[in-house]
Amino acid sequence: MEIQQILFFSFAALILLSAALVALRPRPIESAMWLILNFFLTAGLYILLGSNFVSIIQVLVYAGAIMVLFVFVILLLNLDPREFGSEAGLPWTSLVMFIGFLTFIVLSLHVATPELMKKLPEIKETGAGVFGSIESISMVLLKNYVWGFEIAGVILLLALIGVGLLAYRKPPVRARAIHTSTTDTMKDGGAS
Amino acid sequence: MLISDYLGVLVLFFLGLLVGVGALAAARFLGASRFYPNKNSPYECGIPSEGAENQRFSVKFYLVAVSFILFDIEAVFLIPWAMTFHPLLEAKEGLYFLTVGFVFLFVLTLGLIYEWRKGLLDWNV
Amino acid sequence: MNETMIAWAFFAGKILLLFGLAFGFIAPIMVWVERRVCALIQDRYGPNRVGPLGLLQTLADGIKLLLKEDLRPNEVRPWFFILAPIICVIPATMAFAVIPFGPPTTLGGLFAEPKRLQIAELNAGFLYVLAIGSLGVYSIALAGWASNNKFSVLGSLRASAQMISYELAAGLALVSVVLLSGSVDLVKIVESQTYLWNIFPGFLAFLIFLPAIFAETNRTPFDLPEAEAELVVGYHTEYSGMKFGLFFLAEYVNMTTVSALAVLMFFGGWEFLPFLPWKDVGVDVNGLIPLFGGFSLPAVIIPFSWFAAKVAFFMFLFVWVRWTVPRFRYDQLMSLGWKTLIPLGIFNIILTTAVIVFHRMS
Numbered sequence: 001m002e003i004q005q006i007l008f009f010s011f012a013a014l015i016l017l018s019a020a021l022v023a024l025r026p027r028p029i030e031s032a033m034w035l036i037l038n039f040f041l042t043a044g045l046y047i048l049l050g051s052n053f054v055s056i057i058q059v060l061v062y063a064g065a066i067m068v069l070f071v072f073v074i075l076l077l078n079l080d081p082r083e084f085g086s087e088a089g090l091p092w093t094s095l096v097m098f099i100g101f102l103t104f105i106v107l108s109l110h111v112a113t114p115e116l117m118k119k120l121p122e123i124k125e126t127g128a129g130v131f132g133s134i135e136s137i138s139m140v141l142l143k144n145y146v147w148g149f150e151i152a153g154v155i156l157l158l159a160l161i162g163v164g165l166l167a168y169r170k171p172p173v174r175a176r177a178i179h180t181s182t183t184d185t186m187k188d189g190g191a192s
Numbered sequence: 193m194l195i196s197d198y199l200g201v202l203v204l205f206f207l208g209l210l211v212g213v214g215a216l217a218a219a220r221f222l223g224a225s226r227f228y229p230n231k232n233s234p235y236e237c238g239i240p241s242e243g244a245e246n247q248r249f250s251v252k253f254y255l256v257a258v259s260f261i262l263f264d265i266e267a268v269f270l271i272p273w274a275m276t277f278h279p280l281l282e283a284k285e286g287l288y289f290l291t292v293g294f295v296f297l298f299v300l301t302l303g304l305i306y307e308w309r310k311g312l313l314d315w316n317v
Numbered sequence: 318m319n320e321t322m323i324a325w326a327f328f329a330g331k332i333l334l335l336f337g338l339a340f341g342f343i344a345p346i347m348v349w350v351e352r353r354v355c356a357l358i359q360d361r362y363g364p365n366r367v368g369p370l371g372l373l374q375t376l377a378d379g380i381k382l383l384l385k386e387d388l389r390p391n392e393v394r395p396w397f398f399i400l401a402p403i404i405c406v407i408p409a410t411m412a413f414a415v416i417p418f419g420p421p422t423t424l425g426g427l428f429a430e431p432k433r434l435q436i437a438e439l440n441a442g443f444l445y446v447l448a449i450g451s452l453g454v455y456s457i458a459l460a461g462w463a464s465n466n467k468f469s470v471l472g473s474l475r476a477s478a479q480m481i482s483y484e485l486a487a488g489l490a491l492v493s494v495v496l497l498s499g500s501v502d503l504v505k506i507v508e509s510q511t512y513l514w515n516i517f518p519g520f521l522a523f524l525i526f527l528p529a530i531f532a533e534t535n536r537t538p539f540d541l542p543e544a545e546a547e548l549v550v551g552y553h554t555e556y557s558g559m560k561f562g563l564f565f566l567a568e569y570v571n572m573t574t575v576s577a578l579a580v581l582m583f584f585g586g587w588e589f590l591p592f593l594p595w596k597d598v599g600v601d602v603n604g605l606i607p608l609f610g611g612f613s614l615p616a617v618i619i620p621f622s623w624f625a626a627k628v629a630f631f632m633f634l635f636v637w638v639r640w641t642v643p644r645f646r647y648d649q650l651m652s653l654g655w656k657t658l659i660p661l662g663i664f665n666i667i668l669t670t671a672v673i674v675f676h677r678m679s
Binding site for chain 3: 197198199200201203204205207208209211212213215216218219220222223224225226227253256257259260263264267270271274275277278281286287289290293294297300301304307308313314315
C-alpha cells in the first residue's frame with residue numbers, strides 16, 4: 001500500500017472511532033471533545049485529497065467556531081449527569097442510527113459522485129494555481145459561483161435574525177442601572 | 193509533495209504534547225507529597241463551598257457564541273473574495289469585484305445593525 | 318552529506334530553533350522582563366537576587382513549580398482537569414508552524430535555491446494561525462468546567478466569549494491585509510511590503526488588530542477572565558503547581574506568536590526600515606559574513622535578528638500596557654469588541670478596496 005492509502009485508512013478508522021465515542025460517552029462535554037477530534041481528523045482527510053483551504057476552513061469553522069457554541073451550551077446549562085434520567089438504551093440507539101445515517105451518506109455519494117466528477121474539469125480550468133489551493137478556490141467562487149457566494153450572505157443574515165428572535169427578551173427596567181465605579185486591583189508580580 | 197508540508201505541523205503537535213505531558217509527569221514524580229485532606233478542598237477562602245456548583249449562566253454568552261459563528265463564516269467568505277482582488281484588478285474587473293464584495297458586506301452589515309438595534313449587543317441589561 | 322540529509326537537518330534545525338527559542342528562551346526571559354518592568358514602572362526593585370540582575374529567577378520559579386505538590390481538589394473532574402493544561406500548550410506550540418522568521422535564503426550557498434525559513438509551508442498561510450489559535454478556547458472552557466467551581470466556570474465563560482469576539486475583529490482586520498498584499502502566505506505578505514509597509518495603508522486595520530491580539534491572549538486591559546477582585550483568578554482558580562505553570566507558559570508562547578504575526582502583517586517582517594529594504598542597504602540574504610579566523614556566518618542572521626528585535630518590541634509593548642492601563646469592565650469589553658472594532662473592521666475593508674480600485678482606475 002502507498003503511504004497515502006495507509007494514511008487514509010488510519011484517518012478513516014479514527015474518524016469512525018471518534019464518531020462512535022461522540023454517541024456513546026455519557027457526559028456531553030466528553031462527546032464534544034471527541035467531536036472536535038473528529039473534525040480535526042476530517043481536516044486530515046481533506047489534506048489527503050489535496051484541499052488545503054477546505055481543511056483549514058474545516059478546523060477554523062467547525063472545530064474553532066461551531067464547537068465553541070456546543071461547549072458554551074454545555075457549560076451554560078451545566079447539567080449534572082444525574083439530571084439526564086436513566087435512558088440506558090440511548091447510546092445504542094444512537095449508535096444504530098449513526099451507522100444507518102452513515103450508510104445513507106455513503107450510498108448517496110456513490111450515486112452522486114459521477115455527476116460531480118463531470119463538473120471537475122470545468123472547475124480545474126478556471127483555477128489559478130494548484131487545484132484545491134486558496135487561490136484556485138477563490139477564483140472559482142468569485143467567477144463561477146458568485147450567486148452562491150451572495151446567497152450565503154443572505155442565509156447567514158436570516159440565521160442571525162432567527163437567533164435574535166429566539167434569544168431576545170425585553171430587558172427589565174431595573175437592570176438598566178449601570179455600575180459607575182470600577183475598582184481595579186493590580187496583579188501581583190508574575191509567577192507566584 | 194503536498195502532504196509532507198504538514199509534517200512540521202505534526203512534529204509540533206507531538207512536541208506540544210511532550211511538553212504538556214512531560215511537565216505534568218515530572219511534577220508528579222518530583223513534587224512533594226505532604227498531604228492532608230484540607231489541601232484538596234475547593235477554593236472558597238477556607239469556608240465550605242457556598243451555593244450550587246452547577247448554577248446556570250446568562251443567555252448572553254450563548255448569543256455571543258451564535259453571533260460569532262455567523263460572523264466568522266462571513267469572515268471566512270471574505271478571505272477568498274479578498275484573494276481575488278489583485279488578479280481581478282489586473283484583468284480590469286475591479287468594479288465587478290467591488291460590486292460582489294459590497295453586496296456581501298452590505299448584507300453582513302445589515303445583520304450587525306439588526307443585532308445592534310435589537311439590543312443584543314448590550315451587555316449591561 | 319547528501320542533499321536529502323541536508324534537507325532533513327534543515328527541517329529539524331528550524332523546528333529546534335523555534336521550539337527552543339519559544340520555550341527555552343523567550344518565555345523565561347519574558348517572565349523576568351515582565352516582573353522587572355513592572356517593578357520599574359511601580360518604582361520598586363523587582364526580582365534581583367537570583368543570578369545577575371535576577372535573571373535566574375524564572376529558572377528558580379520553574380524548579381519551584383516542579384517541586385510543588387500535585388494537588389487535585391476534591392470536586393474536580395479528574396481526567397479533564399489534567400487534560401485542560403495539556404490542551405492549552407498544544408495549540409500554542411502548533412501555532413508557530415507557519416511563522417517565517419527570515420527571508421527565503423540559500424544559507425550562504427548551502428542550497429541551490431533559496432529555501433524558506435518556515436517550519437511548514439502551508440498554502441493557507443496565516444489562516445492556519447487563526448484556526449489553531451481558535452482552539453485555545455477549549456482548554457479554557459475545559460479548565461473551567463473540570464474545576465467544578467463557580468469562579469472557574471464564570472471565568473472560563475467570560476474568557477471564551479471574549480476570545481471569540483475579538484477573534485472576529487482580528488479576522489476582519491486581516492482581511493484588509495489580504496486585500497493590500499494579495500496573499501495569505503506570510504512570506505508573500507512580507508515580500509509585498511518591501512517598499513511600503515502595510516502599517517501605512519493599513520493603519521486602521523492595525524488599530525483594530527492590536528487590541529484584538531491583546532484580548533486574544535487574555536492580557537491586560539483584557540484580562541477579565543482572571544479579574545481577581547471578582548473571580549479570584551477565573552478559570553485557573555483551582556490550578557496550582559505545574560498545571561498552573563503550563564497555562565502560564567502557553568500565555569507567553571501565544572504572546573510571541575501574535576507579536577510575530579503583527580510584525581509580519583504590518584511592520585514588514587524582517588525588512589530594515591519602512592521604505593528601505595535590506596537589499597538596498599547592501600545586505601545579500603544569500604551571502605556570507607566573514608568572521609575572524611576564516612569562519613563565516615550566513616548573512617540571513619541580520620534580517621533574522623532584526624525580525625527578532627521587532628518581535629521583542631511588541632512583547633515589551635504587551636508588558637508595558639499591562640502595567641499602565643487598568644482593566645475594562647465586562648460590558649465595556651463586549652461593546653468595544655462588537656460595537657466598535659467589528660463595525661470599524663467592516664468599514665475598513667470597504668475603505669481599503671474602494672481607495673485601491675479608484676486609485677487604479679484614475
